Amino acid sequence: MFGLILGATARIHYALRGLMPTNVLLDALHTRRGLKWGVPAMLLAVPYALAAVFCTGQADAGGSGWFNLLALVFAWNALKFLVVGPMTLMRLLWVLAREANGRRQASRAIPRDGNGLERFAEPELASRRV
Incomplete structure (x- = not known):
């Protein structure tokens, strides 16, 4: 039963x-x-936080109870955007380091005496230097 509920929830979510x-x-x-x-994109957390504060104020002032649900959704979205900034910054630095390492390794693989294409040329053209 629990697996059925979990599977249905996952399918609806995706x-x-x-x-x-x-x-x-x-x-x-x-x-x-x-x-x-x-x-x-972290700056998008500010309007979401302001919307959450506004909805909370409306619910406290005697408005509909649905404002509490909206405040929760807005607060959740604000937190998502606050977290995404540092996460993407760390991931960008990691990706840039990997790309630099790949470029460094690729430059070491090229022979110093030519342009590195000799091994890919056809045998009769390999003797001629372009």
Whole structure:
């Protein structure tokens, strides 16, 4: 029974994930091209926090109880954007270090006497230097 509920919940979550704008943006930030935008995306936490404060104030002033649910959603989104900044910064530094290491290893693999293409040339063309 528990496995059935867990499976249904997971399927619903992944089906709706593409419809949630913050999750779509967070998925885009976790790509190689989007890593550089992680720290500026932290600024999106400010409007979400202000919206959470506004909804909490409306609920406290005698408004609908649904404002509490909205405040919870806004607070959750603000926390997601606060966390994504440092995470993407660390990941960007790690990726840049790996790319630099790959470039360094690739430059060591090229022979110093030529352009490194001799081993890929056809045998009759290998004797001629271009």
